[in-house]
Amino acid sequence: MNELDVFLCTDPRDVGCDQVMEVLHVYAELVAGDPTTAEERYPGVAAHLRACDPCGTDLDGLLELLRTADTP
Numbered sequence: 472m473n474e475l476d477v478f479l480c481t482d483p484r485d486v487g488c489d490q491v492m493e494v495l496h497v498y499a500e501l502v503a504g505d506p507t508t509a510e511e512r513y514p515g516v517a518a519h520l521r522a523c524d525p526c527g528t529d530l531d532g533l534l535e536l537l538r539t540a541d542t543p
């Protein structure tokens with residue numbers, strides 16, 4: 472897939488990096504509990520995370536923190 476195809480495939484629900492950053496900590500906690508619920512509650516965030524590598528990496532980092540915090 473070339474860059475033009477990536478651009479054309481951008482999901483119209485995609486809320487963009489700024490809004491994702493505002494709710495990412497909440498979204499990460501939802502994903503840690505139930506990923507399906509997280510996607511239903513924040514479809515725009517889910518759409519963005521599929522399209523944006525840097526934000527996906529941030530989510531992975533938050534999930535890693537949550538997993539570590541859950542360890543007794």
Ligand SMILES: [Zn+2]
Nearest residue numbers: 487488523526
């Ligand atoms: Zn982003």
